[in-house]
Amino acid sequence: MPKDFLQGAKPSYDIVVIGSGLAGLTAANILGRAGYSVLLLEQHYKLGGMATWFKRPGGHIFDVSLHGFPAGMIKSCKRYWSEQIADSIVPLRSIRFDNPMFSLSTTYNRDDFTKLLIERFGIAPEAVKAFFDTARGMNFYDDQSLTTGQLFERFFPGREDVVRLLMEPIVYANGSTLEDPAITYGIVFSNFMSKGVYTFEGGTDRLIELMREQLEANGVDVRIKADAQRIHVENGRVAGVTVNGRRIGCRAVVSNANLRLTISHLVGEEHFDRQFVDDARAVRLNNSSTQVYIALKPDERIDEDTGDLLFSSTARHFRTDLLLSRDITSRTYSFYYPRTRPEGRPRCLIVSSTNAHYSDWAGLPDEAYEASKRDLIETTLNHLERYVPRVRERIDFVDASTPRTFEHYTRHAFGASFGTKFEGLAVSRALPEQVRGLYHAGSVGIIMSGWLGAINYGVIVANDVDSLLLKMPV
Numbered sequence: 485m486p487k488d489f490l491q492g493a494k495p496s497y498d499i500v501v502i503g504s505g506l507a508g509l510t511a512a513n514i515l516g517r518a519g520y521s522v523l524l525l526e527q528h529y530k531l532g533g534m535a536t537w538f539k540r541p542g543g544h545i546f547d548v549s550l551h552g553f554p555a556g557m558i559k560s561c562k563r564y565w566s567e568q569i570a571d572s573i574v575p576l577r578s579i580r581f582d583n584p585m586f587s588l589s590t591t592y593n594r595d596d597f598t599k600l601l602i603e604r605f606g607i608a609p610e611a612v613k614a615f616f617d618t619a620r621g622m623n624f625y626d627d628q629s630l631t632t633g634q635l636f637e638r639f640f641p642g643r644e645d646v647v648r649l650l651m652e653p654i655v656y657a658n659g660s661t662l663e664d665p666a667i668t669y670g671i672v673f674s675n676f677m678s679k680g681v682y683t684f685e686g687g688t689d690r691l692i693e694l695m696r697e698q699l700e701a702n703g704v705d706v707r708i709k710a711d712a713q714r715i716h717v718e719n720g721r722v723a724g725v726t727v728n729g730r731r732i733g734c735r736a737v738v739s740n741a742n743l744r745l746t747i748s749h750l751v752g753e754e755h756f757d758r759q760f761v762d763d764a765r766a767v768r769l770n771n772s773s774t775q776v777y778i779a780l781k782p783d784e785r786i787d788e789d790t791g792d793l794l795f796s797s798t799a800r801h802f803r804t805d806l807l808l809s810r811d812i813t814s815r816t817y818s819f820y821y822p823r824t825r826p827e828g829r830p831r832c833l834i835v836s837s838t839n840a841h842y843s844d845w846a847g848l849p850d851e852a853y854e855a856s857k858r859d860l861i862e863t864t865l866n867h868l869e870r871y872v873p874r875v876r877e878r879i880d881f882v883d884a885s886t887p888r889t890f891e892h893y894t895r896h897a898f899g900a901s902f903g904t905k906f907e908g909l910a911v912s913r914a915l916p917e918q919v920r921g922l923y924h925a926g927s928v929g930i931i932m933s934g935w936l937g938a939i940n941y942g943v944i945v946a947n948d949v950d951s952l953l954l955k956m957p958v
């Protein structure tokens with residue numbers, strides 16, 4: 485008999501949360517803590533969604549998306565998770581850039597960037613101050629017609645090198661382009677600039693384990709290998725969810741699954757207005773990624789001056805589309821030293837990440853796909869030699885992931901790494917106006933994505949659900 489992953493589940497709950505990405509986990513935790521009965525469904529055998537890790541023989545643990553996030557995570561985790569989680573958030577020490585225009589190390593905060601822009605790039609102090617003030621003053625309700633490219637042109641006309649310094653990490657981080665609304669850049673960039681880049685000590689596995697403990701302490705019914713197949717709508721309101729072939733009733737659903745799939749597959753377009761369906765269909769998905777995971781032999785060490793994060797590019801010019809090309813010229817390296825997991829076995833690991841188009845990988849026959857993966861690994865190792873000499877001799881394990889890998893594990897259409905483009909946010913927010921009790925929380929746009937954006941969006945949606953249920957008789 486196959487195992488019943490829903491054994492002991494109740495026939496109905498106040499809320500069903502579909503998906504255990506950081507937004508789904510956070511919404512479930514807040515609602516559980518508020519006293520609601522909450523069922524959290526995750527189709528994979530692990531919680532975390534893109535916030536994930538995997539283990540390989542030799543004591544190697546790879547983090548997939550733990551490269552860096554803004555200091556705001558400390559406050560959000562303290563408020564909505566626990567002191568213990570917040571206390572494990574620590575700053576990265578050094579961020580490096582290496583490209584044909586410049587090579588430098590920085591703490592990636594406003595003070596250091598101000599110094600760099602004035603002393604190294606020769607920008608007038610007033611222009612630097614005005615730029616930072618403008619970026620920091622941006623908020624979601626601002627004019628969205630100004631693009632990021634226009635913002636840079638206003639403050640640093642003709643300075644491709646300055647644009648590269650300011651933009652390259654944000655493009656790597658979430659696939660944004662110079663054509664996206666400037667607010668999406670300004671808000672994310674200012675979040676980082678306030679205090680630099682942070683990470684989670686102990687690794688993603690420890691974070692998710694601490695979150696699971698909190699969820700259980702707050703009474704959330706957590707189920708893995710629980711595939712939500714349908715969200716049922718009756719008389720314009722959410723009535724239940726079918727999961728692993730079994731129907732469970734609820735008053736509200738928070739879907740943390742891909743926004744477009746939530747609308748078209750889980751609910752069904754027939755439950756929405758024509759205009760809404762058109763808007764949802766027009767939402768562009770974000771790009772995907774490739775990664776190469778490299779573990780050094782247990783006794784091998786990397787000099788910590790190599791930095792924590794290295795934005796490396798061989799492209800002479802800075803163009804956001806080049807960062808997505810299969811013909812890779814730009815890579816972001818995360819270097820993990822033994823201090824990443826102070827309680828684990830001391831290991832040095834490197835993860836190379838590159839933004840990628842799903843279409844470059846999706847249609848490849850098996851053999852060509854494997855060959856393309858091998859090529860990705862080989863070219864990455866060739867490139868890495870300049871930062872980690874003799875790297876090939878020192879390796880214990882190496883593997884790669886592609887957009888197909890991300891699609892497989894998280895069900896994000898086209899392996900989208902950061903959910904949707906900016907227009908997804910309005911569609912996500914409008915869901916409950918279409919179907920009472922139906923919510924989406926998860927990476928949308930550039931603001932509500934990444935670890936911090938996903939957690940904060942989970943908070944916002946949990947509050948919306950709470951307001952609705954308070955008004956709804958049981």
Ligand SMILES: Cc1cc2nc3c(=O)[nH]c(=O)nc-3n(C[C@H](O)[C@H](O)[C@H](O)COP(=O)(O)OP(=O)(O)OC[C@H]3O[C@@H](n4cnc5c(N)ncnc54)[C@H](O)[C@@H]3O)c2cc1C
Nearest residue numbers: 503505506507527533534549551552712741926927934935
């Ligand atoms: C390679 C890579 C590197 C990244 N690096 C960083 C970084 O350094 N810093 C940063 O801040 N962010 C980073 N991110 C982005 C960040 O990881 C994501 O934005 C964030 O984790 C997404 O959270 P989410 O809540 O949107 O859900 P997701 O992580 O997308 O999870 C959705 C969950 O829903 C589940 N699900 C889907 N359909 C169903 C169903 N029908 N039934 C049940 N469950 C379902 C999935 O299995 C998944 O667990 C990176 C992402 C990638 C891919």
